[in-house]
Amino acid sequence: MLEFYKENQNAILRYSSEGVAPHWLYPKLRSSEVVKISKVFNLTKEDLISNIEQYDTLGAVEFKIATLSGDYYCFPKQILNLDNDLYVHKSIELNKKLFIAERGVSIFGKLDNLVSTSIFLGGENENSIPKGVFEKLQRDFPNSYELNKYASARVSSIISSYIELGDDHEEKYQTYMNNKVSLKGADLNSQFAKFEVQKYNSLLEKLNYMLENEIAYSEAQWQKELLQIILLIYPKYIHIFKEAPVRDTYSNTTKSIDYLLVDSSGNIDIIEIKKPFDKCIVTSRTYRDNHIPLRELSGTLMQIEKYLYFLNKWGKKGEDYLTKKYESKLGVNFRIKVTNPSGIIIMGRTDGMSFEQKQDFEIIKRKYKSVIDIITYDDLLERLRYTVQRWTNTSPKS
Structure with missing residues (x-):
């Protein structure tokens, strides 16, 4: 379970397994290994704020994942496995959906692959992504149902010449995508x-x-x-x-x-x-x-x-x-x-x-x-x- 909160100008990630501390973390942290949480967060002993010697008595383990810098919480690039640091405006609520899409896909990881500079989310920075635009991106991010349909369509397109299929998966995928709200450009007319x-x-x-x-x-x-x-x-x-x-x-x-x-x-x-x-x-x-x-x-x-x-x-x-x-x-x-x-x-x-x-x-x-x-x-x-x-x-x- 992932929880986020802000304290003393820091952003804290609280991680637990059904209310108890995940014991598998501590041996790795003691040996200075990088632990990956929810396929997105890469954390080390230096990020840990819980007492590593008292993990048997802890209900969860906590890490510092960002520090407030001006109006933005700065997430170091290594924590999210990015090429550039991430800046999230202090007014934006931190939660799991902000970082992770379905199937453990890193949203900011996908964005980082498309840009060459640091990502700013919200606030007044001239290069920031507006909060409303990012929320739309979250809604339109491919879900498991869509990905399954796409996979079925690709597989059926390859084998349809050799095996008689029960359903036309390509047509079903295209029908689904046509019914889904698509990107809308400027009205040139x-x-x-x-x-x-x-x-x-x-x-x-x-x-x-x-x-x-x-x-x-x-x-x-x-x-x-x-x-x-x-x-x-x-x-x-x-x-x-x-x-x-x-x-x-x-x-x-x-x-x-x-x-x-x-x-x-x-x-x-x-x-x-x-x-x-x-x-x-x-x-x-x-x-x-x-x-x-x-x-x-x-x-x-x-x-x-x-x-x-x-x-x-x-x-x-x-x-x-x-x-x-x-x-x-x-x-x-x-x-x-x-x-x-x-x-x-x-x-x-x-x-x-x-x-x-x-x-x-x-x-x-x-x-x-x-x-x-x-x-x-x-x-x-x-x-x-x-x-x-x-x-x-x-x-x-x-």
């Missing part, structure tokens, strides 16, 4: 929400301004301005290369792609940007009850499909060529990959279309969805509005 609201509001205002003043932009300047928005809406892309080459292996000529997108993994896609003419998506009249793609849309689709076809046929030679060509921008160890590239088309407005036109346009979009994403400027506006709303709802209320 809340931290960055106000900045995201500001960013996407700015993009929304810029796009609205561009659409209201479209006539004032040249085609080249329009594309340049819009690409800034695209890179922020699609952050996976890290580079855009203008007039990128692609080899037509059939005619043995080199074509020029308006804009080549490169993502952080080196995969490439194509983007085509057209100014938002009022009528360039689907016909206003129907052909056999269908609104069909106008020349501007069907021509852009055909162009993208050809470029994608050329890129896929170019294969590894194309990867090597493009990697070498853009090495100065991407870095020596960065490699461009042609892995089923896809296309993005940004053009036209759906504002002003009839319900039937929008419905037929949606069918056209879905037909190409696996390869080409057709986005109108109204789609972009809607995406930005929803993004602003999402971050506004996430932002902490002041």
Whole structure:
């Protein structure tokens, strides 16, 4: 049995075996051996404050384990088998649970393995562990039930290929851990929400301004301005290369792609940007009850499909060529990959279309969805509005 109390600026450990002195200690202490109590405390004759000559009459044996230094009780590192001394604030109650977890695991021993300086618990020291945080650590420390489940899960994972098991111990362990309160980090959404609201509001205002003043932009300047928005809406892309080459292996000529997108993994896609003419998506009249793609849309689709076809046929030679060509921008160890590239088309407005036109346009979009994403400027506006709303709802209320 372990008991702790404070006396004359010392912390005392009182150890007994069902109310009587543990006789096994004294021969070891007399021979100056280190005695280990509860697998955690390493004590010697110098730490003993009981009379070693009267152990037959004692009900317990007592050791001095710490001395008050300022506002902290200092536990010498050798007593707890640590690399550094332990300092416990004088306001904190000393008890067995403070030092020992289930199965005789030393709590401060585990902490000592993770740090390189002395451990301070409680009080005002700038490097101290707050009392509340340490109490949470005690509650979350693995218990016997958890350790048994973990052991069963590890063993069953090894032998399950050879022996049919009665229970799925891995699943039981994961279910237990999922139900247990886990570590909770900072809420990053809340931290960055106000900045995201500001960013996407700015993009929304810029796009609205561009659409209201479209006539004032040249085609080249329009594309340049819009690409800034695209890179922020699609952050996976890290580079855009203008007039990128692609080899037509059939005619043995080199074509020029308006804009080549490169993502952080080196995969490439194509983007085509057209100014938002009022009528360039689907016909206003129907052909056999269908609104069909106008020349501007069907021509852009055909162009993208050809470029994608050329890129896929170019294969590894194309990867090597493009990697070498853009090495100065991407870095020596960065490699461009042609892995089923896809296309993005940004053009036209759906504002002003009839319900039937929008419905037929949606069918056209879905037909190409696996390869080409057709986005109108109204789609972009809607995406930005929803993004602003999402971050506004996430932002902490002041």
